[in-house]
Amino acid sequence: MANITKKVSWSSRPDETGATGETTPLLNGSEQPRHSRQMSGEGAIFHIGRHGAGDLEEEMTTEEEFLRGRPKEIPHNEKLLSLKFESLDYDNIENQLFLDEERRMSYMGFRCLEISRWVICALIGFLTGLIACFIDIVVEQVAKVKYNVIKENIETFTEAGGLSISLILWAVLNCSFVIVGAILVAFFEPIAAGSGIPQIKCYLNGVKIPRVVRLKTLVVKVCGVICSVVGGLAVGKEGPMIHSGGVVAAGVSQGRSTSLKRDFKIFEYFRRDTEKRDFVSAGAAAGVSAAFGAPVGGVLFSLEEGASFWNQMLTWRIFFASMISTFTLNFVLSVYHKKPGELSNPGLINFGRFESDSLAYTFYEIPLFIAMGAELLLCLMSAVLFCRYVHRPCLQVMEATLVAAVTAAVSFTMIYFSNDCQPLAPDNTEVYQLQLFCADGEYNSMATAFFNTPEKSVTSLFHDQPGTYNPLTLGLFTLTYFFLACWTYGLAVSAGVFIPSLLIGAAWGRLCGILLASIFSSSSTWADPGKYALIGAAAQLGGIVRMTLSLTVILVEATGNVTYGLPIMLVLMTSKIVGDYFQEGLYDIHIKLQSVPFLHWEAPATSHWLTAREVMSSPVTCLNKIEKVGTIVDILSNTSTNHNGFPVVVQVMEGDVPAKLCGLILRSQLIVLLKHKVFVELARSRLTQRKLLLKDFRDAYPRFPPIQSIHVSQDERECMMDLTEFMNPTPYTVPQETSLPRVFKLFRALGLRHLVVVDDENRVVGLVSRKDLARYHLGKHGLEELHLAQT
């Protein structure tokens, strides 16, 4: 075990473990040796298996004491792995009830289910599209009002002098919007902060992030996005669409809203993690599709971020949802813009039409593009320095307000001191232009860059005639906007990072184009600044988010022209290779800082010498096929272990002898059983007792009550529970000698939550769960093991 630089540490905070409830973090299959030893004294629970790493235990105890000496609040740390996250169960619980139901169902039944899935996907696409429209229209209307107020004010005071009043008006307007947005996020639903993409990534990876797909989150997200975009922050409204799509999908597919306490009694079949996760991936794709008008890109995003098992029918449904989504948006916006049927707005952001004739690239430009891909690293290096965590809601609101005020002030100053006047194009009526100190018939080009919504600025950077911006304006703008965007990122407001990245990239790309044109003075024909703006935008965005295939397709679809496919690919690849050399992508950094047990695509390369024996949690709390209710209640109430999956064994004898595996049962199932009092004795006495159906489990999904809310009398504690019908009788198992990559592959490919480790006689010796696998990662010094912590 020489390669491992850190040992497991179990940081427990005993003062907190008492307060269990629905929100209490549940440990997932892990166990604290100290507690389990106490428990085994009761003789009711079987601790099966030998201590795979017996000599490790002492170290752990020492480590534990060491940790207790440290400050209680463990800061966000990428060397930790949080235990508070539960896993989703992508594996069907194929118990007797489930099999009975499936076997009763006719072929037509399955056809109907399949049709329902399509209907749900259509609904997801439709609603996601509508939400995108709503955001777009509200932002546009409010921004127009704001713009007119400020413009009038500035025009009044430009001549009269005293522009500081305009500045104050501007700052106050912006701040008030941002304050509303920040209050919503900070006080009502903190999970709605940011773009939500890391959260959706985690969800699709199989980690249950609490509250991430709730209706309330959606409402706060939508309002928050509108406020922060209107508030003039350096943010975009595209990223949050992905999260919104996911929430819509999770809601629609369940046919009810737990928050609103409405159950429409439809789609009951889909009330389980497996199906829900599939729909959420469709929702995320629909979100991408609505945001960028990129349905194929949306599908690829879902697959790149979420899928482990590629299923053709699923992919196709995702595609359908994406298509419906972009189509809905397109249609509604075309009606809104009073050009019904014209379908020219496939996404929230449109890059505008690139005429390929004038912008064709030659072979000799390709190295140039690659160089631009590499250039981004400068920007990237500092991007994460600004990631910080302010935890008190009041402070978060204040910080957001400050950023809004500073943004307004900086923008104003830049506009004020800029003297880059450009002639007013006669047809350009939609873009907000400010005359300021320019001559009549001219406008201030710095003001255009700052005053517009970022989407419009991106478009104008791509398409405006060469000479519209002078290099100094662009350079200053890039720098300022870059620092503002960095500062804004991580604020407690709902907002995306796509558009600021695109904008910064487009600005420095255009700058490159202008410089090139001035160096090769003859080359003004090929060095079109718009082309370089596009390449720069791709490089910047690619460096930040580090997606490749999906981002290429998204950008190609957004530009509406595949001619740029190859250069965009090359640029994205270069920027990923260069970026990965220094640091992970923004979303991955975010996930790491949150200590989420995220499973990557493959086990670390050098982990072949680890086997299931070393990786697994052991000993395991097992249950008998027919188990005493009291024992079950005690196990479930044990807040220090908080297991979620329990191997069911054939009782051989009491004590520490491993017993034969015969099934696996989940905490949630046990809770439902306890709630319905499915006890052997009661079944005998009340012959008419209703048999428990799958429906009972589905009704309780996904918010299973905590064990504390279930009252079990002293008499009932003596009853027995027969788990045979409810357990999954065929859980996946691996032998102890299986190598980590092999365990990982099985776990990842099938989306498991628990994997039972058995010996050669099929006796339970351990349990592998997500955090056991996620804790190994490749660091600078070879394979490293993350600390487990309860933060």
Added chain:
Amino acid sequence: MANITKKVSWSSRPDETGATGETTPLLNGSEQPRHSRQMSGEGAIFHIGRHGAGDLEEEMTTEEEFLRGRPKEIPHNEKLLSLKFESLDYDNIENQLFLDEERRMSYMGFRCLEISRWVICALIGFLTGLIACFIDIVVEQVAKVKYNVIKENIETFTEAGGLSISLILWAVLNCSFVIVGAILVAFFEPIAAGSGIPQIKCYLNGVKIPRVVRLKTLVVKVCGVICSVVGGLAVGKEGPMIHSGGVVAAGVSQGRSTSLKRDFKIFEYFRRDTEKRDFVSAGAAAGVSAAFGAPVGGVLFSLEEGASFWNQMLTWRIFFASMISTFTLNFVLSVYHKKPGELSNPGLINFGRFESDSLAYTFYEIPLFIAMGAELLLCLMSAVLFCRYVHRPCLQVMEATLVAAVTAAVSFTMIYFSNDCQPLAPDNTEVYQLQLFCADGEYNSMATAFFNTPEKSVTSLFHDQPGTYNPLTLGLFTLTYFFLACWTYGLAVSAGVFIPSLLIGAAWGRLCGILLASIFSSSSTWADPGKYALIGAAAQLGGIVRMTLSLTVILVEATGNVTYGLPIMLVLMTSKIVGDYFQEGLYDIHIKLQSVPFLHWEAPATSHWLTAREVMSSPVTCLNKIEKVGTIVDILSNTSTNHNGFPVVVQVMEGDVPAKLCGLILRSQLIVLLKHKVFVELARSRLTQRKLLLKDFRDAYPRFPPIQSIHVSQDERECMMDLTEFMNPTPYTVPQETSLPRVFKLFRALGLRHLVVVDDENRVVGLVSRKDLARYHLGKHGLEELHLAQT
């Protein structure tokens, strides 16, 4: 078991089983009860497990006798499942040797491997691109010569009268090309017939199709394609590119050519099915990319057809190979066309630029598009009627010649009787135009449609000005070309079906456009025939090949304009839904007729009542950990069973008692062990004997010698072999009660070849292999079971 309409039948042909050799079809894990009973008399092999379906056995015997009464040659039948196909092993054989090697490897070692993978992908892309260039250039040059000869001849005889001589010249020229192509295919490499896409689909699905990725196949394929395209058949050169890419990948990734007996001693690590299959999927993607200039479409094609487990790094490498491929093609062709650096030929077929301004579609046209998607079914219904199987090489050549002659004659007749004269466009110098009986300055438009290569005809149907073709010409052309294409499909020539489908679709699409324009006389602005030609082409192609996501992207990339994304999607979806209602896609029909054990994405919906117990093959031939050489030789030589995987068990006792599973070993491994005489006794006597390394297994891969070629003396037969080090000690297992969908999911997701079924004491009771799963499918009367046959 009421739902199953057919019982298992084991059609054996005892007269053929004697002739074993490399080419002999190997049974994969299946067993004939009759033979196994004879074998168990020898006491050396353990037949473990109980007969899961004891009462089934009598039925089988009856069925067997019944079958023996039938004609020996079992015709191609979609109700059969052939046993002659072996599986690929996508699961790593993680034995001691492998783990030792992996553990010895440093992190840098893994980095180097990863870099080699990228280098290989670059090479694959580069070579595939070069092959595409080669085909394109040769076809263009030869076609030009042919065209000039015929044109001169026709021009001479148009005035002199006696065009029948021209017809004969034309037919003879075409026939001679086709004869060469057909002889190559029929006599040298029959697997090179057709597009090769079904074969590559099977390979990526995990079925080893013999000779499909050999160098000889590639050479025959390339020459064959050139001959059939130049020979004027109704075929395209795009489909075969996918196969060619796959062969290139299989060759390059192994760092040697077994056919040429050259070993470059590089890339030895990749000499196993897992890695090879990954590279072949990259090759197929590179092929698509070169054919259509669609790198993203290529990646999606690979995934849609091949991948079960989506791996980000792999996908990215596939993307890289695709990119290099289209880029190579683009660059070489730009040099060839004397416009170096212009990069305007991303694929073999270019749809030409669609100017989106003039061709924008409105909302109201969408139902129209959908209707067009549904329309194709008319064409489709008859498409497969022409699928036929002529098996004698001579007949195949004659048939191909006949088709070539008829094609020439029909085309000539059509041109002769057509009087659709169009004015000669002044700038159209590249397209081959015939004046024939038209006035000076005009050309015969029917001749344009027939005389051009199909690619050029497609482009002209898309882009020529409205009014270029009259409706009668188009209608006649569509019908004729459709029947020619149907007849041509299934000939023993290398050729694809993409272009003929596109051409037929474009023709009737354009016809629709013209009719629409004449109905709504005012609508000539929107009913651009080129737009409808594109939609028609998409509908036709979608109906034939039934790909959705990948085909959408391919078409969008080929048109170079994403504006059409949505209508193309809708059309493809409609055509798939309508088509699936009647029949499977062409490739799937092809695969079914070949009785390939193809695994679909999911188990049939209504198969939950089947469990591993019913599905598995039982009893299983097991080996001891330390086994007698004679026994192993006997088992391997048993041509009636021809197992490929053998569970290794701890010997408990002789007889029919199941023994504990402790590993799994493959036939190929045993062959290598026997060849190197890795016997316990020899190791003792010769202390210096070299330890067997993974390299020895890799050197033998993939053409392991047959057991007959290995001489084992009588003395050696008494030796013992220790399998511990070579077997995979942790094979995946499932309990007997596991439902079929669950077994299927595990099998498919991990790309397994053998899955051991164990009882609750970890004793071997059965073995599930590909054909056990592929044999269940949903028919019209619920779940059906295919017959197993040795054809």
